[in-house]
Amino acid sequence: MADDLYYREDLALVHHQGFGFLAVQCAPAIVELLGPVRARGGLVVELGCGSGILTRALVEAGHRVVATDASPAMLDLARRHAPGAEDVRRLVLPDDPIPTADAVVSVGHVLSYLPDAAAIDRALVAAARALRPGGLLAVDLLDLDYGASRRDAPDFGRVTDGWAIVTRFSLPAPDRFARDITTFVRGDDGSWRRDDERHENVLVATARVPALLAEHGVAATVGESFGAAPVEPPPFPGLRTIVGRSVEAPA
Numbered sequence: 273m274a275d276d277l278y279y280r281e282d283l284a285l286v287h288h289q290g291f292g293f294l295a296v297q298c299a300p301a302i303v304e305l306l307g308p309v310r311a312r313g314g315l316v317v318e319l320g321c322g323s324g325i326l327t328r329a330l331v332e333a334g335h336r337v338v339a340t341d342a343s344p345a346m347l348d349l350a351r352r353h354a355p356g357a358e359d360v361r362r363l364v365l366p367d368d369p370i371p372t373a374d375a376v377v378s379v380g381h382v383l384s385y386l387p388d389a390a391a392i393d394r395a396l397v398a399a400a401r402a403l404r405p406g407g408l409l410a411v412d413l414l415d416l417d418y419g420a421s422r423r424d425a426p427d428f429g430r431v432t433d434g435w436a437i438v439t440r441f442s443l444p445a446p447d448r449f450a451r452d453i454t455t456f457v458r459g460d461d462g463s464w465r466r467d468d469e470r471h472e473n474v475l476v477a478t479a480r481v482p483a484l485l486a487e488h489g490v491a492a493t494v495g496e497s498f499g500a501a502p503v504e505p506p507p508f509p510g511l512r513t514i515v516g517r518s519v520e521a522p523a
């Protein structure tokens with residue numbers, strides 16, 4: 273993957289300042305799920321940490337965290353936002369090796385950014401195999417249902433003093449959700465810089481994920497939130513959570 277495909281400097285900043293709410297919302301339930309990992313001083317590996325919003329919550333809860341992402345701009349932000357992480361490093365899914373861990377976590381449909389369903393499967397299997405026995409997996413993924421819920425989504429726009437964003441949505445195929453994103457970020461001299469990114473997400477039948485993970489020693493369930501209580505209203509209908517536990521030594 274090219275260094276600058278997703279989340280170059282400007283969109284990374286806009287994400288951090290304006291769109292961290294999902295990570296904020298998920299954090300307490302993930303911290304609770306990971307209680308036993310913290311109690312034994314286990315290592316948490318975060319995939320697609322973005323600007324480090326969940327990373328920081330985990331560190332503040334007393335976890336040892338290795339935070340990873342493909343975007344160098346996101347990693348720069350994460351280093352500043354979560355300085356207590358054990359490491360913040362580049363890891364490009366699905367093929368970069370995932371460090372052995374007591375928990376692998378990922379929020380913000382990171383795996384849905386991979387090029388196709390086979391790549392998503394490879395990343396899920398790699399995450400399962402990275403877990404120590406008894407380790408915990410908590411990730412979210414866009415289901416095929418997500419496309420239906422966004423079929424007629426109107427364009428989105430938001431303006432702040434420092435940046436503006438305009439997003440156009442489309443569904444180029446039943447298993448693809450695309451966003452054409454234009455950002456304007458104000459420079460120190462008051463001028464505005466434009467950047468454009470196209471984000472293509474792959475939608476999958478999440479119901480088949482537990483069987484895939486079971487083949488790799490992880491007993492998992494699909495849900496709509498990381499906690500026992502559903503988040504109401506769901507922030508993104510069709511964004512599913514996969515929570516699993518490694519029940520045997522990975523093969």
Ligand SMILES: C[S@@+](CC[C@H](N)C(=O)[O-])C[C@H]1O[C@@H](n2cnc3c(N)ncnc32)[C@H](O)[C@@H]1O
Nearest residue numbers: 295320321322341342343364365379380382385
């Ligand atoms: C929607 S953002 C979520 C960021 C963060 N988890 C949060 O919730 O704020 C998706 C993240 O996935 C990362 N990403 C996309 N493709 C990736 C890949 N192939 N490997 C690792 N990270 C990837 C992006 O750089 C971005 O930081």
